[in-house]
Structures are given as C-alpha cells and as structure tokens.
Amino acid sequence: MKARIVTLPGDGVGPEVTAAAVAVLEAVAGHYGHDFAFAEHPIGGCAIDATGEPLPAATLEACQRADAVLLGAVGGPKWSDPNAPVRPEQGLLALRAGLGVYANLRPLAVHPALAALSPLKTEKLRGVDVLFVRELTGGAYFGAKTRGADAATDECKYTVAEIERVARRAFELARGRRRHVTSVDKANVLETSRLWRSTIARVAADYPDVGLEHQLVDSMAMLLLTQPSRYDVVVTENLFGDILTDEAAALAGSLGLLPSASLGEGSHGLYEPIHGSAPDIAGQGVANPVGAILSAALLLRHSLGLEAEAQAVEAAVAQVLEHGPRSRDLGGNAGTAAVLDAVRIALEDHAATSHAFFS
Ligand code: NAD
Ligand code: IPM
Ligand code: MN
Numbered sequence: 018m019k020a021r022i023v024t025l026p027g028d029g030v031g032p033e034v035t036a037a038a039v040a041v042l043e044a045v046a047g048h049y050g051h052d053f054a055f056a057e058h059p060i061g062g063c064a065i066d067a068t069g070e071p072l073p074a075a076t077l078e079a080c081q082r083a084d085a086v087l088l089g090a091v092g093g094p095k096w097s098d099p100n101a102p103v104r105p106e107q108g109l110l111a112l113r114a115g116l117g118v119y120a121n122l123r124p125l126a127v128h129p130a131l132a133a134l135s136p137l138k139t140e141k142l143r144g145v146d147v148l149f150v151r152e153l154t155g156g157a158y159f160g161a162k163t164r165g166a167d168a169a170t171d172e173c174k175y176t177v178a179e180i181e182r183v184a185r186r187a188f189e190l191a192r193g194r195r196r197h198v199t200s201v202d203k204a205n206v207l208e209t210s211r212l213w214r215s216t217i218a219r220v221a222a223d224y225p226d227v228g229l230e231h232q233l234v235d236s237m238a239m240l241l242l243t244q245p246s247r248y249d250v251v252v253t254e255n256l257f258g259d260i261l262t263d264e265a266a267a268l269a270g271s272l273g274l275l276p277s278a279s280l281g282e283g284s285h286g287l288y289e290p291i292h293g294s295a296p297d298i299a300g301q302g303v304a305n306p307v308g309a310i311l312s313a314a315l316l317l318r319h320s321l322g323l324e325a326e327a328q329a330v331e332a333a334v335a336q337v338l339e340h341g342p343r344s345r346d347l348g349g350n351a352g353t354a355a356v357l358d359a360v361r362i363a364l365e366d367h368a369a370t371s372h373a374f375f376s
Contacts, residue, residue, distance in 0.1 A: 018051050020053050020321050022055050022056075022084060022085050022316070023056050023080050023083040024055055024057045024087045024088075025058055025059075025080070026088075027105075027294065028061045028062040028063055028299075029090055029092070029294025029295055030299045031294055032089055033299075033300075033306070034290060034310075034353065035088070037354075038306065038309040038310050038313040039313075041310050041357070041360060042313050042316075044365070048364065049325075049326055051326075058080070059073060060076055060108045061090075061092060061109065061294075062095060065105060065108075069103070070108070071091070071107045072108035077111070077112060077115045080115070080116060080287070085286050085288065085321065086286070087288050088109070088287060088288065089309065090289070090293045091109050091294060092104075092293060093299070113153050113287065114154050116279070116281060116285065117285075118153060118286065118287050119153055119154045119179065119280075120152070120183050120186040120187075120279070120280045120281070121151040121258065122150055122190070122319075123150075123151060123258070123265075123277045123291055124147070124149075124275075125145065125147040125148075125268065125269060126269065127142045128335060130338055131274075134347060135268050135269070137268060141243075141244075141245065142245065144246040145245045146194075147249065147251055148250045149252075149253070150186060150187040150250060150252040150253075150258075151254075151255060151259065151262065152180070152183045152252075152253070154255075155176075156174070156254045157171045158255050159174075159255075160174045173207070175254065180216040180217065184200075184217050184252060185223075187200075187252035188223070188227050190250055191227045191249060194249050194250060195249040197229075197248075197250065198251075198252055199229075199249070200217045200229065200252050201237045201254075201261065203235070203257075204231070205233060213254060217231070217252070234257045237257075237261065238260075238261065241265060241268070242268075245265075263291070266292075270346075270347060272292045272308075273290070273295075273304065273347075274311070275308050275311075276311035276312035277312060277315070280319060284319065285320065286315075288316040288320075289312055290308030290311075290312055292308055298345075302354060303344060304344070305345075305356065306356055307338070307356070310334055310357075311330070311334060313330065314328075314334075315327070329368060329371065333360050333361075333364040337356065337360050342355050
C-alpha cells in the first residue's frame, strides 16, 4: 500500500528516536512491499527558533493532509522560562486540537524479561496489560488561561459531547480486550468530574457486555502500584491521564518504552512515544527508541490497517527486550543505533518466516 507519513522529530531526543522509528517503517515497507513516503516538518522549540511559532501553519497543513503523523518530542530547557511568551508545548497541543485527535491510547504491557527493572515486586507485575484511554483535547489543557502579577487561572471545562466520544472509544476498545472499563475522576471534588462520571455511566448502558467501575484519581494512583493486573481499559480526563501514564511507565521498567496513538474520527492519527525530549540525555545517541518504534507499530495498525506488520514490529521489539541489546535506561549499555539494528534484524527474521514475505 501507499501511505504519506509526516514526521515531526521536534526537540531533544525527539529526532534520535524518530529516526529509529522511520528506519523500522522503511524496513517494514521493504519486507512487505509497501510504499511509504516521509515528509519532515518542524514543531516545538526548533520551530520557534526557525519561525517564531511552535506549530507553523505549513506543519499543521501537512499533518492534516497526511495519512498519519509520527512525532518525537517537544520542549527543553532552552524554551522553559516560565515567563516565555511562547512555548514548544503549545505547538503539540495545537497539533492535537488541529487534528481532532481526542482519544490518546497508551498501552502498558510489562515484558517479563524487564520485570526486575520495575520498582514493584515481580509477582505484582504478572499479567499486567492495561490500555489507558486519555482524553486529549479538553480539560485544563485547553480551558481559558489568565495570568496576572498576583494570580493565575486555568479553566477546566468538559462538555458532555467530549466525554461521550472518548467514553465510546474506551468501551469499544474494551470489547476487543477483557471487557472491563475503569473510569478515573475526582468526582468527590470537581464538577467536571461529576459530569464525567454521570456521562460515562450513561454511555455504559449501551455496552451491557462491558463491566464498568469508577475510581477516584488519588486512590487510582495507589491502586496502579498495588494491584496493576486488575485493570483492563482505564479511561480518564486529560491531566489525570498524563500523570497516571508516566506512573504506569515505571511498571514497565522505563518511560522510554511506552508508545501512544492519538485518534479522532476516521483513520487519521498522531503517534508519539509518551516520554518527552529527555534533555539530560539528548544528543548522546543513548535514548531508548522502543517507545517511538512501538508508536510506529500503532501507526501501522490504527492508521494503515496493517495488523500483521504491526504485530511483526511488536514481536521484533519483544525479542530485543528479551535478548538485548538494551539501552542504558534498561540497565544495558547499547546506544540507540544498536537497539535499532537489533530490532531490524529481528524484524527481518520475522518477515522471512511469515507468509506475507512470499505472497
Ligand atoms: P522526559 O520524559 O523528557 O524525561 C524524564 C526522564 O526520563 C529523564 O530522565 C529522561 O532521560 C528519561 N527518558 C525519557 N525518554 C527516554 C528515552 N527514550 N530513553 C531513555 N530515557 C528516557 O520528561 P521531562 O524531563 O520532565 O521533560 C523534558 C521536556 O520534554 C519538557 O520540556 C516537557 O514539556 C517535554 N515533554 C514533551 C513531551 C512530548 O513531546 N510528547 C512529553 C513529555 C514531556
Ligand atoms: C505528554 C506530554 C505533554 C502532555 C506535554 C508536553 C504538553 O507530557 O504527551 O504526555 O502533557 O500532554
Ligand atoms: Mn506526559
């Protein structure tokens, strides 16, 4: 198949991990006979430096025209002055809004070979397989903001329609899994959370085959550590989802491992690792590319409908996590390039034995 993929490497380790993910997609194209055309555009701090804007209009237009978008990370100390008039992260938020990608899927799986890297006891990690569905285009991230000399505000607003569409997505996804949804809110304090809870409960009535439980976000932060294998699909609002998924990454062994897919209506999607620009290791060639590579697998699955290819990439990554080489965050000493090479070799083996290669 032919596909146009826009790449937005961004800042810090973004370009390093995005290059690895593109190399894997190119390998997939070669092995399975696809034609992927890549076009790179600026976003974030590097876009501010080049154009004054974190999301140049040409970047957004290219993303809107593409079949899928692969992003690295934005931000870094150079642009982090709290009084700066413009910030890299604004570019990412504008992109998510501009693409209408309201559902951010963040799968958490714990590879058995990495269990020792988690701060949790190994027996707690057995069977952990959670799909976080984070609402991505509403809440405090997008409400009105004010800043005065003595006070500042961030309005947190949700509409019923915004909650309903992400809820439906979560229930649909649960049907392809273990049929259980945990909705996380702060309904004991926040009005938006009370609307969230009642809307989720109403949507749940359309999915009688899927179980629903509500959980308050503070206790959920604790339960994720004490009973992580209890959860299947976890749906929550934007800010809670941001925080809980970084916490979840610690269960997997490193923030560098987790991918994400941001979806709206249709197959158009934005794919990015959940980690940031990692300024402490940027430019050293040591970033773990796995989160970005697994994001490319999600791109194959959700935007291009290439399930066999997505599974081949995931199997290749699993093989490398098991046998190495491992990057520094996983206790190894391999650089980004060595991990990428190992994934490419594993992928080649996989493709050579799969039917698609010969057909
Ligand atoms: P971070 O995710 O960049 O880094 C947190 C820690 O995890 C660091 O020690 C880092 O070295 C490590 N880490 C992250 N990715 C890694 C990888 N692939 N391999 C190995 N180690 C990895 O979070 P931060 O330091 O709080 O934020 C830095 C900047 O990134 C900020 O400007 C923030 O706004 C931005 N950020 C961007 C995104 C995004 O673009 N989607 C996401 C999160 C943070
Ligand atoms: C993420 C990041 C972003 C978020 C920032 C950089 C805007 O932390 O993708 O998780 O908070 O959504
Ligand atoms: Mn985050």
